Amino acid sequence: MTTMTVARVRPTTLDDDRINALAETISLRGELLRTDEAIALVGPDGAVVHGQPGNRMGGLTNLVDNRRGIADLPPETDQRRVIPAEKAVAIVAELTEKLRLGPTIADGGAKLDVRVDARVTQGVRFDGKERYAFDAKTDVRTRVFLDGVPLSGPRAGVSATFLEDASPVLLAVTTWDAVEAFDEVEVLEKDEVVENLLATAKGRRKATPVEIVGASLAYWAGPYEGGADVLEPVWFVEVAHAPAKGEEVGPHQLVKVAAGVRSARRVAA
Known part of the structure; x- marks a missing residue:
């Protein structure tokens, strides 16, 4: 019978500085809230929330920008110039490296392989007569593999959504300090x-x-x-x-x- 490793993860703890730095990427201002299981910066324009070790979503950081909607289109053009997929990948790589987020920082001996996919996702607008395709958003997804087997679930990898500029409207990233056999x-x-x-x-x-x-x-x-x-x-x-x-x-x-x-x-x- 085939055998496989069960890996133990140690979710990272985020402090005030890293939460504030992440909020700054979308110019988010708000109140900093702390409990034993989570830390969050919450404002009228959005939020950054991180599950600390012991939380059901320990290690998972979520960022949401409420000022912009994916379905909103510029009224004067009914079109959107979303950023290219390659640029979105570079932004996510720089952001996660700068703030020490994501699976790549984990140590402990387990072999992790990270693969990045990005694409421009199209939407369809219907004016009552015709349907028009338009570029709706740019999605970045980082898939993580342990010993060649993919991770799946709410605490797996990195996902981000961009519109016209370098600030994500949505970001979800899981960070572990260690992944051990x-x-x-x-x-x-x-x-x-x-x-x-x-x-x-x-x-x-x-x-x-x-x-x-x-x-x-x-x-x-x-x-x-x-x-x-x-x-x-x-x-x-x-x-x-x-x-x-x-x-x-x-x-x-x-x-x-x-x-x-x-x-x-x-x-x-």
Whole structure:
């Protein structure tokens, strides 16, 4: 049976200086609020919020600029000149490096690989007669891989949204001071996961026929739930349900299944 590492993460603690510096990137002014589990700068124009270690979203920093809406368009042109994807990537890289944010600062021996994707996303405007495509926003997403396996979940990587200038309207970034090997678990094989899922679906009352579209392995970077703060392997399985009467396509569902069955270290011992 294949084994995989369970990694322990140590979320970073943000102080007043780093919160203020991040707020300054969008010229945000507001009141600084602190609790044992979070720190935030909140104002009428937006907010910066960080989950401290022990918070369900420990290590996650969110920035929101309320002054600009993604759906708002300049009334005189009905168009928007969004910044190029390459420029947005450079801005995010500079910002995270300057403020020591993001997964790349983590140490502890675990092998992290970071890959950046960026693109201009288009919207469609309808004036009652015709539909017009326009550049709506520029999105940057940083995907993190541990030993070649992608991380998924609300505390995974970096995402940012830009409009016309270098100030993000949305930013979410997870920062860990360390990522360390915590355990090693035996992992269910894909065929076994699919077989178990189909058997469960078949055994339900009033069950509709289902098909498995695909399954992929990932590390789940979910909310902290107590104990060690870990990244554990999971299978994400896409399930297609049979269409209802009169429909051509049925609903699709993404099911998360724990991949680790038992500690390989404890078995070996």
